[in-house]
Each structure stands twice: as structure tokens, then as C-alpha cells.
Amino acid sequence: MKLAIRDLSKVFVTGTGEQVPALDGINLTVDDEEFLCILGPSGCGKTTLLRIIAGLDTPTTGSIQVDGEALSGPSRRIAMIFQEYSLFPWRTVLDNVSFGLEVQGRDREERFAVARKYLDLVGLASFERNLPYELSGGMRQRVAVARALATEPAALLMDEPFGALDAQTRNLMQTELQEIWRKTRKTILFVTHSVDEAVFLADRIVVLTERPGRIREIVPVQKCPHPRDRTCADFVEIRRHVLDLISGGSSD
């Protein structure tokens, strides 16, 4: 899926009528099958950008085109994965993963077959009868990934999906996500505030400025081959460059 974001801005109006600009003049093209990370400090509007693409928020100005067609509201071709609290706690793992197919009206047998396929992909085939509270944080996010994949969208939006996990689980999940991306070839937009995570995962990193979020620079990472070695020279160099961008970002 190809995403074209044109002159997008978002201004929030608070309860007292105050206008708070969150995003300003965002122009960005995301290529088909690209893994794009959006990186920026807290409150820079990166989550807002993702929510607008997901159809959960509307831009104040500008537009988004999906494969040449204007985006309006949530689309079946785009799935979103949230940081936490996203699984339905009353549904088993299998019922969570098949939710999207259920609301599409697919019959039970079919949706369970598809759900099982994606549970298998994330390595949780044997947990289909469990309830979310019985799973660890990393397993819950795997279920969330499987649920998003089960509707077979062209693009995945991920809003700091590993932000609530411990460092070790986080690294493991990053490797697994890389693997899933390689197998499924989805377009992925991944929001994070971790430089390391962005450099490890992305084809390109979009570095945003502080509020209101503007694109500071788009850093290509393709020259570092997957699976990436966090200690290789290219990785370290790109990482340093991105860190410089972020720490210098507050001065302008």
C-alpha cells in the first residue's frame, strides 16, 4: 500500500477554546511494503499522525491518499496496534484474533482458520483458549499483532507497541516483527520514541520536531542489512546521527 500525506496539519481545541497545534505541514510518502518509523519526543504529535491515518482523528488541513484514493474514516485495509489495553479481556485469544473477521460477517469456521494461521505466525497457537489476563505483556502484544494481521490489511500502524515491555522482551519482539514483516510484506508505520528501536527496524526514519510536530529529517537506514547488528559501524553511525537530530531539535 502506498500512502501519500499532503500538507497535513492538526490543531486541537481545548475545553477553554485554546488552540493547540499538534502537527504542522506534514508531507510524506510511504512506499508499498516499506517499514517506516516515526520518531520524536513525547507530545510531538506522532501518535496523532498515526490516529489520523487510522481514521480515528481527522486532520485540520491537508489530505491523505491511500493508493491514490482519499482516506475517509477507518479502512479495512489499514489495521492499528496500540501500546496496551487493546485486547478484549472477556474474549479468548482466538476470539480476539478473529474479531475483525467476525464484524465482517465471515462464518465461524473460516474466521477461526484464519485466526489460527496468524496465531501460529506469532507463535501462540497453543494459547488460543486462554484469556488475555493469563498472558504476559509480550504475548498480549503478539496477540494484538495477530489480530491486526487476521483481517489481512495492506498496512499496519503501530503506536509504540512495545513501549510497555521490558528491554529483553522488547528486543525479542523487534526481531519477531522484522521476521513477520519479511514474511507478510505489509507496509508498516511504526511510532516510537526509542532511537535504537527505530534504527533497528526501519527502512526510513521520519524524525519529528517537538510540538507542533514537523518533519525534521527523513533518515534512510536501508544501507544496514537485516537482521541488523546493533554494534555494526553503520548502525552506530545512523543511531548517532538520529540522536543528534533529536537532541538538537529543541533549539529550532
Add this chain to the structure above:
Amino acid sequence: MRRPLGILLPILILIVWEIAARFINNQFILPRLETVLPVLLSPTIDILGTGSLLHNAMVSLERVGAGFLVALAIAIPLGVGMGWSRRLDALADTTIQLLRPIPPLAWGPLAIAWFSVGINSMIFIIFLGAFFPILLNTIDGVRAIKKTWVEVAQTLGASERQVLAKVVLPGAAPTIWTGLRVGFGIAWMCVIAAEWLPGTTSGLGYLTLYAYNFGQMHYIIAGMITIGIIGIAFDLLFRSVEDRWFCWRGLER
């Protein structure tokens, strides 16, 4: 350890009761245990021509059931609506807050005027008792739904109706269930009082009042104990369902 300890106090009360009854030696004030127990142990024997304990308990339960079902049929949809839509909440909230503090039994005279003497006015009073706890818990439950759940459903293509049916209702279900449990408890209290309304000729409430006219204290106490036991039984039933269906409650992550 909790269970034996919980039974200790009732046994103690029974002993104190028996001692006090022997000491007072007046069955119109405090009948002895051995006059009450036979009534409880033979619940199918007719009492003062009003029918048996069991029969009257069933009559009361039927009334509670009817009032309770009407209450939940109105309170749950209204509560979901008020919890979901700010506009509906703004429209109805003041009225509900005004009506809520009025004890259901204060509606007795109006109930008789509107529904005449009999089952319908009793159902109306029971309905009022159960309605508000169910409504308020439903509203709370719907409001406490995590926004992420709704958004996940939306991004996966759910329509608003599907969001309500597949996310909001199941997500609010534990809190709604609490409302049903509390509502049923209040309805059960209301039926006893409602059966004291003029024109009633059956039910546990009627039985206790009728027995009073004949100074038959042991029937009154047997009736009261039956009321208590049925109340506990239903509360336990509601709780066991809660433990089974809503084991995820408080563990949302």
C-alpha cells in the same frame, strides 16, 4: 476458616434467643426456637389458611421476578444509551437524580391509584426498587469502557451497532451484573413491603403481617428467616455467576 467462623455467630444468636425466650416466657414477644423450627422444617404445610410457606415464597418470588425483569428490560438499554451518548445523559440525568431518592414504597398510594390494588401495583413498586441500581451501574459500566477497545473495533471495521453489541455491552457486563445483583436485593426487600399494601392476600410479606393479627409470632419469625434465606441464596447465585463469567474483571491489561 472463614466459613466456620461465619456460622459461629448465627449459632450464638440462636442460643441467646432460646435462653431469652425461656427467660421472657411470653410467646407473643419472643417465641421459643422449637416453635419456629417446625414451621421452617415443614414448608409445605398450610399456615392460617394463607397457604404454605413454600407457596407464599413462590408467590413473592414471581412478583419480584416480574418487577425485576421489567426493570432490567428498561434500565439496561437506557443505561447503555446514557453511558454512550452525552446528549441522552444530559436529557435524562436530572430527572433520574430527582426520582432516585424517593423510596419505592412512597409510590404505594400512587401505584394503587394507577394500577389498582393487586399484582400490577406491586410489580410497579418492585420495578422502582430494582430500576435505579441497574440503571446507574449500567451507565457507570459503559462509561468505564476503555477507549482503546472501541477504537480497536473501529479500526477493524466494526459499525457503531457492532461496537455497542460486541464491545460496549460485554465490556460493561460485569458492572451491569453488579447492578442486577444489587437491584435484585432491593427488589426482594420491596416485595415484602409491597405485600403489606391493602388488598394483598398472599406472599411472604402478607403472611408475616397476617400472622401478626393472630399474635402468631413463630410464623412471623419463620417468615422472616425464609425471606433472609432466599435473599442470601440469590445473592450467592449472582456472585457465583460473577466469579465464573467475569473472572477477567479488574485484570484488564
